[in-house]
Amino acid sequence: MSISTSRTGAVIRKELTEFRRNRLILITASVLPIVFLVSPTAQILSLKASALSTVLERRVETALFLPLLIPVFVPAILSAYAVVGEREQGTLEPVLTTPISRVEFLLGKATAIFVPAVGVAYLMFGVFVAITQFAAASPVATAVLHAPQLPAELVFIPLLAGWAIWVGLAISARATDTRVAQQLSILASLPPIALAALMSFQVISPTFELAAALAVGLLVIDSLACFAVARVFDRERLITGTKPTSGSYRVRGSQ
């Protein structure tokens, strides 16, 4: 199956233009990242140089876990809207009358959400690390910089975003209401976050092997998800709102 980069690119371009022009999307999508920047930064800056090592360790764990929520919640809301939202505003049918394939459409949608979501997550994470290095007490800053969660965070941000986007798109392709899609999408994004939380707070021993296995697992899921979601993306169901029925559909001249 060939994928047209120009058609996929057209969807990306259109989506990003729409995001840029929709202030409400920008504002609501910015609130969570700002909360997840301000809260851990305040926690770290409030620590004194003489803080107990156990307190310091616990604060760093929490502070480094919160930015992981950005690549989950931000794309979950956007991707849940992606298909059902277009359907509700009547723009989906004209798009489906063009030669664009399901995979091209979904890939375009996913990329358009992935880029800003991961960009914002890295930006907030970078700002957090920079502030702590400049403004936190020296031992605290060192603890943040040498925390094992730091490199893991860099790996897991795009992987978690990928999971949230594909789950959101799958739900959006099947949902009949945007609000339901967004709620389901957030709920469906929780399992990998729960696992990450258990590791961050050392409920599950965060070994390198376990983290690597989780990362590889998410990478495989993210890579194959496009094709899996394309299977649940049914033109007929999306346009008519009813489940397609099988029949004796004949192809003239090529049976």
Place this chain on the structure above:
Amino acid sequence: MSTTSGPSSSPTRSPSPAPPSPAPAGPAAIEASHLTKTFGPRTAVADVSFTVARGEVFGFLGPNGAGKTTTVRILGTLIEPTAGSAVVADIPLSPATGAEIRQHISIMPEAPGLYRRLTVTENLDFFARLYGLRRREQRISQALAAVGLRDRAHDLAGSLSKGLRQRAALARSLLNDPAVMFLDEPTSGLDPVAAHEVHGLITALRDRGVTVFLTTHRLDEAERLCDRVAIMNTRLLTIGRPDELRQRLFSRSLAVITAAPLASPDQVFTGLPAVESWQTTTTDTTATPTAPLTPPANSPVGYLLTVTDPAQAAPAVTRALVAAGADVLSIAESRHTLEDVYLQLVDDTEGRTR
């Protein structure tokens, strides 16, 4: 009512409609054969077959829920038929040929479906890219010029009136220079001026040789624009040229108005050449005669004569009326509209299913 009608007081409908006229000669743009679509237990389209010639404006009429949009969606490869087959733009309809067919056709759904936060040009550019068009700027400019929307090219789609949005959607449908255009209720919700503009655009498309498949509720629109029309109500009820359908379904008739009721209309009209039957009607010649009336004395009265040939019947009727001492106000051939045909057929099928 027997006193007010002639030998045959049946309505003006012909006893049995003739079989559908054959498809026009020449290569076909659309061939649908026994298309059927069911949604669960509900049948939306049942065993529908027709052919649309290249360059033809083909009207697809029917009441709400008749299966018009479903048929368009099947032919536009948006949904699969439950049974039957079709060829669209020389390509057999199949799950594997969907993208190829969509490259050569365009569908304008009832709702314009424009991205409201994008400008008209940005909307068109997006679709031009989806069609993989080269020289996009030129194509967009041509499409906007065709619908008279060049001066609004950089306006946000959300700021346009409904009529202008409809025009922008039509421009979008023109982008890929389609062999077949499906227009689903293109004037739905438009004011008369905007609807008139869309009619002009459809006429221009016909002049350019584009095959137009037009679904509409507006029978005047179909009558004015379409070379042929099909009337369906889940099943295909009839197909043909509008004038052909009128003739097939209704007898020809003469509408006569006299200044006062005739003393003995039966004696005047019976036995005249080419006159088959008569009935008294309203004097409102624009209304479709349906039921015989008892006319008040000393006031104008109308008579509707079912005739085999109006040209032969009219002079004989005039002479007979003059001989009977009647003051004739008018004699004219009574015209049935496509609406009469439509109502007759749809009422018949709905009566049968009741």
